[in-house]
Amino acid sequence: MTSATEIATFLKTVRLFSEFADAELLAFATRLDERTLKKGQILFREADHGDEMFVVRVGTVIISKVVSGRVEQVLARAMPGDFFGEMSLFDRSPRSATIQADTDVALLVLDRDNLNLLIDVDPRAAAAFFQSLVSVFIERLRASGELVAEITRWGLEATGLDMESR
Amino acid sequence: MTDTAPPRRAKLELLVRHDGDDSGFDIRLIGSAAAWVKMRPQRVPAEHFELAEVTSRVDRQRSFILKNTQTERFLIVSESERFLWDQMDGRASVQDIATAYVLRFGQFDFELIPGLIKKLQRAQLLTLTPASRLRYALARHRKRRLLRTAETALTALERINISSRRVQPVFRRLYRWGGLMLFTPAAAVVCMLLAVVGLVAGVRLWRESDVAAGFGAHPLLAILIVKLLFILTLAAHQVVHGLALVHYGRRVREFGFTFLHGFVPTFYVDVTDIFMASRRARVVTAVSGTLVHLVIGALWFMIALRASNGGFVQAFAAASGMLQWQAFVVALYPFCFVEMDGYHVLVDLLGVPTLKHDAIAYVKSLVKGVPAPVGSRRQAGLLVGYVALSVMSVVAFLAFNVWIIIHATT
Numbered sequence: 001m002t003s004a005t006e007i008a009t010f011l012k013t014v015r016l017f018s019e020f021a022d023a024e025l026l027a028f029a030t031r032l033d034e035r036t037l038k039k040g041q042i043l044f045r046e047a048d049h050g051d052e053m054f055v056v057r058v059g060t061v062i063i064s065k066v067v068s069g070r071v072e073q074v075l076a077r078a079m080p081g082d083f084f085g086e087m088s089l090f091d092r093s094p095r096s097a098t099i100q101a102d103t104d105v106a107l108l109v110l111d112r113d114n115l116n117l118l119i120d121v122d123p124r125a126a127a128a129f130f131q132s133l134v135s136v137f138i139e140r141l142r143a144s145g146e147l148v149a150e151i152t153r154w155g156l157e158a159t160g161l162d163m164e165s166r
Numbered sequence: 167m168t169d170t171a172p173p174r175r176a177k178l179e180l181l182v183r184h185d186g187d188d189s190g191f192d193i194r195l196i197g198s199a200a201a202w203v204k205m206r207p208q209r210v211p212a213e214h215f216e217l218a219e220v221t222s223r224v225d226r227q228r229s230f231i232l233k234n235t236q237t238e239r240f241l242i243v244s245e246s247e248r249f250l251w252d253q254m255d256g257r258a259s260v261q262d263i264a265t266a267y268v269l270r271f272g273q274f275d276f277e278l279i280p281g282l283i284k285k286l287q288r289a290q291l292l293t294l295t296p297a298s299r300l301r302y303a304l305a306r307h308r309k310r311r312l313l314r315t316a317e318t319a320l321t322a323l324e325r326i327n328i329s330s331r332r333v334q335p336v337f338r339r340l341y342r343w344g345g346l347m348l349f350t351p352a353a354a355v356v357c358m359l360l361a362v363v364g365l366v367a368g369v370r371l372w373r374e375s376d377v378a379a380g381f382g383a384h385p386l387l388a389i390l391i392v393k394l395l396f397i398l399t400l401a402a403h404q405v406v407h408g409l410a411l412v413h414y415g416r417r418v419r420e421f422g423f424t425f426l427h428g429f430v431p432t433f434y435v436d437v438t439d440i441f442m443a444s445r446r447a448r449v450v451t452a453v454s455g456t457l458v459h460l461v462i463g464a465l466w467f468m469i470a471l472r473a474s475n476g477g478f479v480q481a482f483a484a485a486s487g488m489l490q491w492q493a494f495v496v497a498l499y500p501f502c503f504v505e506m507d508g509y510h511v512l513v514d515l516l517g518v519p520t521l522k523h524d525a526i527a528y529v530k531s532l533v534k535g536v537p538a539p540v541g542s543r544r545q546a547g548l549l550v551g552y553v554a555l556s557v558m559s560v561v562a563f564l565a566f567n568v569w570i571i572i573h574a575t576t
Binding site: 040041042073100 | 176177178179180181182183185188189190191193198199201202205207280283284287
């Protein structure tokens with residue numbers, strides 16, 4: 001079991017919590033649960049229900065989406081300091097992707113109750129948290145646009161379609 | 167002159183789960199180029215285009231005008247492009263088409279196929295929905311539950327593909343550890359001796375033994391086991407093809423197992439690199455794989471002859487031997503409408519890579535009373551001869567099998 005101080009020290013390196021004061025981090029760290037995954041273990045699958053978000057503390061997870069049958073497209077990899085699962089935390093919709101451990105992994109878990117508690121007891125820290133979250137979302141939106149362009153280019157190249165001279 | 171780097175090819179990163187194992191998966195990075203060579207371009211249906219030949223009065227060079235009768239768009243194609251157009255039947259992949267081109271013209275221009283595909287797409291002369299005739303038929307009758315189930319099952323089976331592209335080191339090791347012995351004169355002599363001994367054993371079995379009695383009360387189960395064992399020898403057949411590639415200093419690009427058309431279990435090896443070697447190398451590569459069946463068949467016949475008369479072992483070995491030798495004949499005999507090793511050797515020697523396709527089309531035109539134009543009487547004779555010989559051979563093959571079954575059961 002990792003101590004709250006160790007978790008707080010780690011959180012200090014995570015972009016989401018970069019605006020937190022030390023005392024806020026320590027208080028917040030006590031509210032986070034820990035979860036570990038063995039290599040290959042699935043945390044959740046696309047369409048599962050859930051209301052937690054996760055911060056990777058150790059290891060790497062693969063974020064993928066089913067394409068057909070046993071084939072999934074790898075959307076991204078989350079490494080130490082990265083987070084995922086926040087969409088279901090906020091909009092209560094089913095999970096949009098599958099998360100599977102690429103190595104042995106240690107995660108920190110933030111559920112809805114603890115997020116609400118953060119908003120209630122420390123609005124300044126919560127505002128800093130959401131501000132960082134928005135800037136990460138913007139980056140991810142840009143990355144999604146890049147991925148769509150890459151997939152479209154793949155399709156054009158794979159079929160030899162020449163759109164320029166049509 | 168500027169030295170600009172070639173454009174980076176797009177890649178998809180896919181996670182493929184192991185069957186029945188939640189935690190197991192492979193990550194595969196698929197480049198668009200790999201998908202492109204597997205694409206099977208398909209020209210529009212015959213009633214949607216017209217093809218006219220024009221010959222230059224200056225240099226007597228032949229070219230063709232393709233017209234899309236739906237869009238009234240025209241396209242001029244050269245003789246070599248017309249050859250490629252003929253290959254685009256939705257069944258041949260870009261890789262197959264390139265291979266046929268090399269066999270026909272003895273050279274290859276890497277820009278030719280992409281350039282033609284672009285031109286054809288612009289003129290809307292290509293469709294992007296190629297599939298096998300069986301799949302078309304099933305798709306047309308999708309409303310019927312039974313056929314929909316069959317289509318779903320075929321799709322599921324087609325997805326089964328266990329293969330590796332990192333097999334060259336394995337084949338090299340196999341070659342070093344004894345595979346090289348297969349390509350020596352001594353191996354050829356042993357092979358011939360085994361064939362003679364196997365033939366003698368087979369004839370003696372036929373005359374002296376009651377082979378069918380050995381299967382006793384479970385003939386179907388026994389035949390099923392014989393067939394399953396046979397499928398394993400198909401792997402050996404493909405391995406020998408791969409070893410031949412190594413023998414000629416070429417690269418084995420892929421080895422795997424799949425269900426051909428969704429229902430024929432088969433092993434395969436990608437030997438396309440052999441087209442860069444000599445004709446002799448291509449012939450040896452094609453023939454060497456089939457000899458596996460000749461050798462194994464001969465061994466089975468020898469085992470059957472030594473087994474107790476009328477027993478299960480004798481029946482099993484004799485049936486296996488017969489199946490192996492039939493596989494040998496079917497694989498090596500070129501006149502049976504099946505494009506196997508013997509057919510590839512024949513078209514390579516004749517320099518007519520589309521023999522089957524051309525022959526069937528020509529004979530169809532004869533039957534309809536509107537003979538398609540061919541280059542010479544000799545070529546017409548070749549096309550008619552191929553179809554006639556193939557029809558006779560298939561009939562003879564079926565008759566032989568019926569005769570064997572009747573002989574074995576009476």
